[in-house]
Amino acid sequence: MVHDSVIAALRLAAEQDPGNPELRLHLADLLLQAGKAEAALEQARAALNREPDNVRALRLAAWAADEAGETDAAQRYHRLHDALTGVVQGTAQGVAAPVNTPLRAEVFPDPANEPEPGSAAEQNAADQRWDLQTPRVTLADVSGMQAVKQRLELALLAPLRNPELLKMYGSALRGGLLLYGPPGCGKTFIARAVAGELNARFINVGLSDVLDMYLGQSERNLSDVFALARRRAPCVLFLDEVDALGRRRSQMRHSAANVVGQLLSELDGAKASNEGVFVLAATNSPWDVDPALRRPGRFDRTLLVLPPDLEARRHLLELELRSRPTEALDLPAIAARTGEFSGADLSHLVSSATELAMQDAIRQGKVRPIRQADFIRALKEVRPSTRTWFETARNAAQFANEDGEYDDLLAHLRGKPSGR
CATH class of the missing domain: 3.40.50.300 (P-loop containing nucleotide triphosphate hydrolases)
Incomplete structure (x- = not known):
C-alpha cells in the first residue's frame, strides 16, 4: 500500500514544480493505488492542461474518472486517447457507444476496414502504442x-x-x-x-x-x-x-x-x-x-537500488547544473551533505537553490550566478524524501524476511555490509 507520507511529499513537490507533468502523473498513479480517484483525476487534468496530447495523462484521466464515477468524462478521455494512439475500442470489450456520439465511427468501426487478426497491419498498429x-x-x-x-x-x-x-x-x-x-x-x-x-x-x-x-x-x-x-x-x-x-x-x-x-x-x-x-x-x-x-x-x-552514493551525487549535481550560471561551487561539499537524497531530491535541491538566486536577482535588478550560499540556504528547507520509505521498509523487512530476501536492506539499515 502507498504510504500517505510519500503522497504528501509528492504533492509538495508538485506544488513547487507545477509545470512538471511527469511528476503530476506519477502522483496520480500513486493516488489511484491508494483509492483516491478524485484526487488522481485532479492531477491528471492538471497535466492535460499543460500537455493536452499526453497519452499517459489521458489514460490515467480515463481510469480515474471511471473510478470516481464520472462515466461520461471517462468515455471522453478514452476516446481522445484512442484517437491519438490509433486504438479502436468496440463492443468486444463490453462497452456500448454513447448515444449520438460524434465519434460513432470510431466506437463501431466498419469490419471491412479492420486489419485481419494477426496480420502485419494489426501488429504494426499494436506496436505503435508502445515506446x-x-x-x-x-x-x-x-x-x-x-x-x-x-x-x-x-x-x-x-x-x-x-x-x-x-x-x-x-x-x-x-x-x-x-x-x-x-x-x-x-x-x-x-x-x-x-x-x-x-x-x-x-x-x-x-x-x-x-x-x-x-x-x-x-x-x-x-x-x-x-x-x-x-x-x-x-x-x-x-x-x-x-x-x-x-x-x-x-x-x-x-x-x-x-x-x-x-x-x-x-x-x-x-x-x-x-x-x-x-x-x-x-x-x-x-x-x-x-x-x-x-x-x-x-x-x-x-x-x-539505494540512494546514489557520494560519487553519483556529485555527478548528478554536475548534470543538473551544467546549463545554469554558477560561481565557486564546492560540489563535493554539497554532495557530502546529501547522504540520503535520491536523484529526484537532488534535482529538487538544485531547483530550490536556483530559485533563491533568481529571487535575489529580481530584487537587485541584475542577473547573478548560483552560489554556495544558495545551496546552504536550500539545504535548510529541502529534506530527503527517502526517509519515509526507509521507515516503512524497516517494518516490512523485519517481519517479512523469512527467506533472507531483505538481508541487503536490513544490513544497510544497520549501517554495516551484508554477509551475502
Whole structure:
C-alpha cells in the first residue's frame, strides 16, 4: 500500500514544480493505488492542461474518472486517447457507444476496414502504442553504485554473455529480476542501461500503459506488449511500479486480479517462448507484490537500488547544473551533505537553490550566478524524501524476511555490509 507520507511529499513537490507533468502523473498513479480517484483525476487534468496530447495523462484521466464515477468524462478521455494512439475500442470489450456520439465511427468501426487478426497491419498498429527504444546508455553511464553493478553482472549479464558456460552446466537463465528501493533512485535508468549492455531493444511499461477501464482490455494490453518483446528479441521488457500491476490478489478486485493471472501466464511463456526476452521490474514496495510473482522462474531475484552514493551525487549535481550560471561551487561539499537524497531530491535541491538566486536577482535588478550560499540556504528547507520509505521498509523487512530476501536492506539499515 502507498504510504500517505510519500503522497504528501509528492504533492509538495508538485506544488513547487507545477509545470512538471511527469511528476503530476506519477502522483496520480500513486493516488489511484491508494483509492483516491478524485484526487488522481485532479492531477491528471492538471497535466492535460499543460500537455493536452499526453497519452499517459489521458489514460490515467480515463481510469480515474471511471473510478470516481464520472462515466461520461471517462468515455471522453478514452476516446481522445484512442484517437491519438490509433486504438479502436468496440463492443468486444463490453462497452456500448454513447448515444449520438460524434465519434460513432470510431466506437463501431466498419469490419471491412479492420486489419485481419494477426496480420502485419494489426501488429504494426499494436506496436505503435508502445515506446520501443534502442538505448545508447550502458552501465558505464551509471555513476557510482558499484554494488548494484556487480550484482547485475553476476546475476544477469555474465550468464547472458556466456551462453556456452550455461550450456556446459546444463543450466538456463530463467525468470526476471526485481529492482526495489526508494522512489527516484534511478531504477528505470539502470534497466535502460542493462538493455544497452545487451545491445537489446527496451520497452518501458508503466501502470497506466496496461490498466484499462474496458473489460478484458488490460489483459490484452499485457499480451500485446509481451508479443512485441518476443518479435523484437533480444529485448528488455521493463515493468515499472509492478507492485501496483502485480499486487497481492487478496487486496484487489476480481477484474484486477485477472491482470495478475495474465502476467503470470506471460512470464511463464505458457503460449509462446520468452527466449531473448529479459524481464526486469521495479517497485518501491516489494512486500506488496503477489507471492506468485516471486516464485522460481518469475521474479525470483531481487536487487536493492539505494540512494546514489557520494560519487553519483556529485555527478548528478554536475548534470543538473551544467546549463545554469554558477560561481565557486564546492560540489563535493554539497554532495557530502546529501547522504540520503535520491536523484529526484537532488534535482529538487538544485531547483530550490536556483530559485533563491533568481529571487535575489529580481530584487537587485541584475542577473547573478548560483552560489554556495544558495545551496546552504536550500539545504535548510529541502529534506530527503527517502526517509519515509526507509521507515516503512524497516517494518516490512523485519517481519517479512523469512527467506533472507531483505538481508541487503536490513544490513544497510544497520549501517554495516551484508554477509551475502
